[in-house]
Structures are given as C-alpha cells and as structure tokens.
Amino acid sequence: MTHPSEDTLVRRARREAALALAIWLVACVYSVSYCYLNGYERTADSLTFVLWFPDWVFWGIVVPWAICILLSLPFAYRLMGDEPLGEAVDSEEPPASEEREVQHA
Amino acid sequence: MPEGIAQLSVGYGPIIMLLAMMGFSVWLGTQAQKAVERGGFMQGYFLGNRGLGAWALALTATVQSGGTFMGFPSLVYTHGWIVALWIGSYMVVPITGFAVLGKRFAQLSRRTGAITVPDLFDARYGDQRVGLVASLAILGFLTFLMIAQFKAGALVMKLTWPGTESMALIETATADAVKSAYDTRYLIGLGVFALTVVGYTLIGGFLASVWTDMFQSVLMLIGVVLLFVLIVPYVSRDGMDQPTLQAVAATGDAYAFGPGFSTTGLAFLPLGAAVSFFFIWPIGGVGTPAGMVRLMACKDTPTIRRSIVLLSFYNGLIYLPLIVICICGRALMPGGFAPDEIVPRLAIWAAPDVPGGSLVSGLILAAPFGAVMATVSTFLVVIASGVVRDIYQRFLRPHAESNEIRWVTYGVMVLLGVIGVAANINPVQFLQKLVVFSTSATASTFVAPALMLAYWRRATALGSLAGMLGGATMVLSLFTAGPLVEGKPMFEPYQLLGLDPIVWGLAVSSVLSVSVSLITPPPPDELVAKLFDAPPSAGAATQS
Numbered sequence: 001m002t003h004p005s006e007d008t009l010v011r012r013a014r015r016e017a018a019l020a021l022a023i024w025l026v027a028c029v030y031s032v033s034y035c036y037l038n039g040y041e042r043t044a045d046s047l048t049f050v051l052w053f054p055d056w057v058f059w060g061i062v063v064p065w066a067i068c069i070l071l072s073l074p075f076a077y078r079l080m081g082d083e084p085l086g087e088a089v090d091s092e093e094p095p096a097s098e099e100r101e102v103q104h105a
Numbered sequence: 106m107p108e109g110i111a112q113l114s115v116g117y118g119p120i121i122m123l124l125a126m127m128g129f130s131v132w133l134g135t136q137a138q139k140a141v142e143r144g145g146f147m148q149g150y151f152l153g154n155r156g157l158g159a160w161a162l163a164l165t166a167t168v169q170s171g172g173t174f175m176g177f178p179s180l181v182y183t184h185g186w187i188v189a190l191w192i193g194s195y196m197v198v199p200i201t202g203f204a205v206l207g208k209r210f211a212q213l214s215r216r217t218g219a220i221t222v223p224d225l226f227d228a229r230y231g232d233q234r235v236g237l238v239a240s241l242a243i244l245g246f247l248t249f250l251m252i253a254q255f256k257a258g259a260l261v262m263k264l265t266w267p268g269t270e271s272m273a274l275i276e277t278a279t280a281d282a283v284k285s286a287y288d289t290r291y292l293i294g295l296g297v298f299a300l301t302v303v304g305y306t307l308i309g310g311f312l313a314s315v316w317t318d319m320f321q322s323v324l325m326l327i328g329v330v331l332l333f334v335l336i337v338p339y340v341s342r343d344g345m346d347q348p349t350l351q352a353v354a355a356t357g358d359a360y361a362f363g364p365g366f367s368t369t370g371l372a373f374l375p376l377g378a379a380v381s382f383f384f385i386w387p388i389g390g391v392g393t394p395a396g397m398v399r400l401m402a403c404k405d406t407p408t409i410r411r412s413i414v415l416l417s418f419y420n421g422l423i424y425l426p427l428i429v430i431c432i433c434g435r436a437l438m439p440g441g442f443a444p445d446e447i448v449p450r451l452a453i454w455a456a457p458d459v460p461g462g463s464l465v466s467g468l469i470l471a472a473p474f475g476a477v478m479a480t481v482s483t484f485l486v487v488i489a490s491g492v493v494r495d496i497y498q499r500f501l502r503p504h505a506e507s508n509e510i511r512w513v514t515y516g517v518m519v520l521l522g523v524i525g526v527a528a529n530i531n532p533v534q535f536l537q538k539l540v541v542f543s544t545s546a547t548a549s550t551f552v553a554p555a556l557m558l559a560y561w562r563r564a565t566a567l568g569s570l571a572g573m574l575g576g577a578t579m580v581l582s583l584f585t586a587g588p589l590v591e592g593k594p595m596f597e598p599y600q601l602l603g604l605d606p607i608v609w610g611l612a613v614s615s616v617l618s619v620s621v622s623l624i625t626p627p628p629p630d631e632l633v634a635k636l637f638d639a640p641p642s643a644g645a646a647t648q649s
Contacts, residue, residue, distance in 0.1 A: 003562060007639040009406075013208040014560045020204035024197045028383040035190045036376055040363035044353050047361055049346040052337070052429045054186055054361050061189045065196040065421060072199060072417035076410040080204065083406055085211050086640065088148070088155055089218040 009083040016080055023071070027064055035060035118456075118463030119265035119449075122471035126324075127301045130478060133316045137309025146507045150310035150514065151220050151490040152402045155211075159411035161315050162403050163199075164322035164419065165479075176540075177424075179444040181431035184373040185352065187365035189428050191374055194383040199416035201387040207400045207409040209559035214401035216636060221487075222394045222551070223495040225401070229558045231632055232566035233499070238573050240495035242550045243394045244488060248521075250543040251484035255299060255525035258477040262294030265449075265470055295529055298478075303522035306482045307515055311402065314482040321475030326422060328472040331465060332448070333426045335455035340433040348429070351436035360435070377603025384607050385544055392548035392555065395483045398490075448473070481525075489517045538596035541605075542584055545598075549576035549610025553618045561622070562633050568622025576614025580606045 039056030050058035140156075141149035148154055181188040213219065217228035222243065227236030305313050340348045353360050360366040365373030374382075390396060403409055434447045442450065452469035493514045498505060505513075554572045557564035583606035586599035593599075598606045 003637065005634070005638040007212075007637060009208055009212055010560070010637055013212075016208070017205045017556075017560065020197075020200045024194075024201050024383075024387050027197045028194065028380070031190065031193050031196075032376070032379050032383060035193075035363060036379065039187070039190070040376075042358070042362045044350075044358045044361060047349075049349070052341060052345045052348060052432070053189075054349060056362075057186050057189045061193045061196075062425060065193070065425065068196040068200070069417045069421045072414045075200060075204070076413045080410050080413075081406075082410070083208070083212075085208075085405060086215050088215040 009085075012081050012083065019075075019079065023068070027068065031060050031064055118465070118467030119470040120467070122464065122467030123262065123265060123474055126471050126475055126478075127297075129320070130301065130317045131305045131308070133320065134305030134309035134313040137312035137316055140312050141310055146511050147220050147494065150511070151486065151494065152214075152398070153312040153315060155215065155402050155404065157315065157399060157403045157408065159408045159415055161319050162203075162399060162408055163412035163415035165315050165318040165399060176445075178427060178431045178448045181428050182435055182447040183444045184365035184367065185356070185360035185435070186349070186428070186432065187363045187374045190363065190379050191382050192386070192424050192428075194386045195420045195424055197387050198390050198420060199413045202390045202396065202416070203400070203409050203413045205391050206397065206555060206559055207403065208406055210397055210400040211403050211406070211409070213559065213636060219401065221490045221494050222397050223491065226554070226558060226569065227499075229636060230566035230569060230628060235566050235569050235573075236495060236499065238570055239551070240491050242547070242573060242577055243491050246543050246546045246550070247394065247484050247488055250539050251481055251488065251521070252525050252528045253539045254477055254481045254484070255295065256529045258298035258302070258474065258481065259291055259295035259529060261474045261477060262298055263288075263290040265474075266290050292530070295526055299522045299526045302478050302481045303485065303518055306485045307518045311398075311486050314479070314486045315399070317475070317482055318479035321472065321479045322419070324468070324475050325472040326419065328469040329423055329426055329430070331469060332430050332451060332455065336430055336433050336437075336451055340436050348433040348436045352432055355435065355439035375603060377600065378605065381605030381608055384611065385541065385548075385605060388552055388611065389544040389548040389607065392550070392552035393544065394547060394551065395487050397551070397555065398487060485518055485521055488521060489514055492517045542596050545605065545607035545610060546577060546580045548607055549580045549614050552611060553614040557618055557622065562637055563622060563627055564618070565622045565625045565628055567625045568618050571621040572614040572618030575617035576610045579613040580610040583609060
C-alpha cells in the first residue's frame with residue numbers, strides 16, 4: 001500500500017520495477033517454452049531457416065529479442081518519468097555513524 | 106580468404122594492440138584522476154562524483170565480464186544453437202538491470218551519503234550488522250573472482266605472444282595450456298598485467314575503471330562487427346542455411362537443437378538449466394555489487410532511461426551476431442583445436458586479405474583482453490572500497506582525514522594486486538565456473554534485501570540479515586553438495602529438481618527476508634520517512 005506522504009520518485013520507481021520484472025517474466029516464459037516445445041529433440045530433416053537462424057531460434061529468441069530492443073524505446077521514453085535525485089549529502093564519513101549519533105543523542 | 110587453418114600464426118598485431126590498449130588505459134587513468142580531484146576523495150575516487158553519463162552507465166553496469174565474453178564463443182562453437190537460449194535472457198538485462206533498482210539506488214545514495222553498497226544497507230536500517238554482513242559477502246565472493254581473472258589476463262598476454270602455438274584465451278578445456286602456463290611468458294604476462302591494471306585503477310579509481318570498461322565495450326563491438334563482415338558472408342555465400350547445415354554435417358543433428366551437441370553424454374541445457382539462466386543473467390545483474398555501485402553513481406534519471414535504450418541495442422548487436430559467427434566458425438573449422446581458440450583463429454584466418462590484416466586480428470584479439478582488464482579493475486575498486494570504507498573507516502578510524510584514507514586505499518589496492526599475482530603463480534582454475542558461482546552467490550545474497558531496501562517501508566534490519574545469510578547459505582550448500590554428494594568437480598553444484606542454485610538461493614532469501622521482517626518490530630518511523638517520503642520543503646510546495 002502506498003504511503004500518502006511518499007516521494008513521487010519512490011512510487012514511480014516501484015511501478016517501473018514491477019513492470020520491468022513483468023517483462024522479464026513474460027520473456028522467460030515465452031522463450032523457454034517456445035524453444036523447449038519447438039527446438040528440443042528434433043532431427044535436421046524438419047529444420048527450416050529464417051535468415052541464418054533455425055526456425056525455433058528465430059521465433060523463440062531473435063524475434064522476442066528484437067521486440068525487447070524496440071520495447072526499450074517506449075519503456076524508457078514514455079513509461080519512465082524523470083524526477084530530481086536530490087542533493088548528495090557529505091560522503092566523506094560513513095552515513096550511518098551520523099545517524100546513530102543522532103539517535104543516541 | 107585462406108582455406109587452411111593449420112598454418113595460422115599469431116604475428117605481431119595482437120601484442121602491439123595489447124600494449125597500445127594498456128598504454129591507453131593508463132592514460133585514461135590519469136584523465137580520471139583529474140576528474141576525481143574535483144570533489145572529496147571518497148565521493149570522487151569511489152563514486153566518480155556521482156556523475157556517470159548514459160554511455161558509461163550502459164556499457165559498464167551489467168554482468169559482462171572477461172569470463173563471459175571469452176567463454177561464450179567457445180560454448181557456441183562446442184554446443185551449437187542451443188547457446189542462443191543460454192544467453193537469450195540478455196534481451197531483458199537492460200530493462201531489469203536499470204529499471205528495477207536504478208532510480209532508488211541513485212536517490213538513496215544521495216540522501217544517505219552512501220558510497221558503497223554496505224553503506225547503503227547500513228544507512229537504510231541504521232544497523233551496522235547489516236552493513237558488515239554485506240561487506241563480508243562482497244569481499245568473500247568478489248575476491249576469489251578477481252583472483253581468477255588475473256590468470257585470464259596473464260594467459261592472454263602469454264598466448265598472444267608472437268610465435269606462440271596455442272591461441273586459447275582461457276583455461277577451460279585446454280589442459281595443455283594450463284600445464285604449459287607455468288613458464289616464463291606466463292609469469293611475465295602476470296606481472297605486466299597486474300602492474301598495468303593495479304596502476305591505472307590506483308591512479309584514477311572508480312572513473313578509471315568505468316572509462317576503461319566503456320572503452321573495451323566499444324572495442325568488443327568493433328571486433329564483432331569486423332568478424333561478422335569478414336566471416337559470415339563468406340561462409341553463407343551459397344545460402345544462409347549453409348553454416349548450420351555444414352556444422353550439423355560435421356557434428357550431428359543435436360548441434361541445431363536443444364539440449365545441445367555434447368561429446369560427454371551430458372545434456373548441455375536441459376529445461377531446468379534453461380529456466381535457471383533466465384535468473385542468472387537478468388536477476389544476477391540486478392544483484393551484482395559492482396552494478397549497484399554504478400547505479401548509485403549515475404548522474405540523473407534521464408541517464409538511467411537512456412542507458413536502457415543504449416544497452417538494448419548494444420546487446421543485440423553483440424550477442425546475436427556472435428552466435429552466427431561462431432556457428433560459421435564450426436562450419437569453417439570443424440575441430441582439431443581447443444574450442445576457446447575459435448575467436449582468435451577466426452580473426453587470424455579472416456584478416457590476411459584485409460589491409461593491415463595483422464593489426465585487424467590484433468584489434469579483435471585485444472577486445473577480450475580489455476574485458477579482463479576492465480573486470481579486474483572493477484573488482485579492485487569495489488573490494489578496496491569495501492575494505493577502506495566499510496571496515497577501516499566504519500570500525501577502526503571513523504574520523505580519519507582524507508589523506509590517510511587515500512593512502513590506505515592505495516595500500517589496499519597494491520595488496521590486492523600482490524595477492525592476485527601470488528595466488529596465480531600456481532594458476533587457479535575454474536574461471537568460468539567461478540563467474541557463475543559468484544553471480545549466483547551475490548544475487549542470492551543481495552537481490553531480495555536490495556528490493557526491500559528500496560521499496561518496502563516495513564522491511565527490517567533482521568529481515569534483511571536473514572535474507573542475506575539465508576540466500577548465501579543456500580547457494581554455498583548446493584555448490585558444496587555437488588562435489589560431496591554427487592562426486593562432481595569443484596564448483597559444479599547440486600541441482601535440486603534440475604534448477605541452478607540461484608533459483609533456490611533467491612527463493613530462500615525472499616521468504617526469509619519477508620517473513621523475518623514481518624515478525625520483528627518495524628523500523629523507526631523517522632528513519633523510514635527520511636528515506637521514503639518527499640523532503641519537507643518539496644512536500645510543502647506540493648501541498649500549496
């Protein structure tokens with residue numbers, strides 16, 4: 001559940017992360033199942049080609065790979081937004097030691 | 106095009122290109138040093154002043170390494186088209202690698218002032234134990250991998266020496282190369298490699314590592330394009346199906362199908378392994394400490410977006426053509442040499458008719474060497490930052506002056522170089538397996554805790570600790586069980602239900618992270634609000 005005061009970047013980044021993992025899952029399920037069903041335990045007699053690729057490699061790997069490349073454009077330029085990352089605090093000392101000093105005080 | 110392969114000779118091109126690459130890398134180190142000096146030492150030396158642009162981020166932040174680049178062509182040559190499925194998950198690596206954690210890690214590292222991954226864990230939970238466990242995991246898993254890469258660098262130098270008979274670039278499946286590695290050329294190569302990499306990394310820190318990594322990535326792309334143009338049209342002059350059909354004729358039907366051609370009787374990529382590799386590369390890429398640090402160092406959110414697009418096109422241009430090239434290689438050169446030699450043999454075979462042929466061969470051969478240098482350099486920075494920031498500064502000298510930290514850093518890097526050389530005088534083995542082991546172990550340790558760190562307000566320090574320790578223990582147990590229970594060689598894991606340890610490690614880590622977080626007291630509201638909520642001024646502005 002989203003907290004009402006949560007930073008916009010956190011909300012958007014969470015949604016984008018979920019979408020990225022969904023794309024990974026779809027790619028995994030499609031490629032592995034297509035290649036397993038069409039590319040395992042066959043004989044060369046049944047082999048056809050698209051460009052240099054055996055049919056099952058073309059449809060199971062090359063096509064989804066090309067789709068992912070094309071998908072990266074709308075994913076990066078439409079779905080993802082830009083937010084300011086904020087100013088970096090001083091990094092010369094470990095951050096948590098400061099935090100603990102404040103808490104202990 | 107020359108027809109035979111028996112008389113192939115390395116020539117002077119490769120060694121000239123290697124020396125040129127080393128010289129250029131040292132120059133990049135000096136340029137990086139100038140950029141580092143603009144900010145504080147810690148932020149500049151270990152994080153490049155948080156200024157990484159899209160090209161630098163895209164070409165350096167994922168799971169590519171010397172081992173991956175050099176082992177992959179050998180696998181295609183040996184097992185055939187099924188390796189397309191083995192590497193197929195790289196289609197989503199750009200999206201998962203940058204969109205899952207990129208924005209939040211970049212933001213959190215700024216809000217907390219974190220320089221390293223353990224810094225970030227420590228700051229997120231306000232608990233030193235989380236940072237300490239993260240530090241120890243990084244030091245443990247990456248140090249072994251870095252040491253193994255020293256050997257790869259030394260072997261490249263040895264084997265590209267003019268007059269060298271063998272052209273194998275790594276040790277796997279080349280027992281003769283391993284045996285003969287114990288010689289003067291190997292030791293000279295080891296010394297020169299260590300001096301060069303430690304030297305330029307010490308001079309320029311994180312930025313030197315990133316810039317040389319980017320340089321080798323560009324070089325790799327040039328090498329692949331050159332090989333493709335020189336090899337593929339020639340082999341497929343009678344039809345695009347000819348490379349595969351000729352390779353099948355030289356091997357067997359299995360070369361064109363899953364689970365792949367094998368002479369050992371063991372299936373190369375059964376279904377469980379195919380699923381596992383969709384975890385190892387994309388999810389492993391999310392969890393690699395070197396990748397996470399680069400996300401922390403990126404300049405802004407447009408950089409992350411552009412990196413996704415750049416890397417998507419880059420991966421497509423590298424891996425798919427390389428598969429076709431190596432299938433053509435099998436058609437051209439059916440056997441009689443170590444599979445690891447396929448890229449150098451193709452480079453040397455194809456180049457004679459090209460103007461400056463020896464240098465073209467050298468350019469192609471120098472690319473894997475650059476990949477090894479960049480990998481070692483990356484690990485040097487991550488490990489040194491772990492020792493200096495997360496142990497020396499955090500536990501021993503919290504208020505040490507910048508100059509003291511600088512000299513301790515230099516000392517640690519030199520020490521790592523000495524360890525790398527000493528450990529490889531008697532060369533370590535299993536480089537390729539170490540890459541998979543290290544990727545599986547770091548992903549199982551860090552992915553679930555990192556996702557919780559970034560997105561789950563209720564996550565607790567104990568939940569994160571349980572996830573890290575549980576994931577790491579699961580992977581280590583399965584890698585130990587392989588040799589002990591099944592009598593497999595070192596770093597060959599026990600594959601429970603046919604799945605790689607990374608799947609089980611991620612599962613155990615996720616379950617433990619969530620369940621332990623839910624049964625332990627929630628983290629302090631103030632700490633969570635500081636890291637998850639809009640800054641007060643921005644919130645006020647939005648409400649008004």
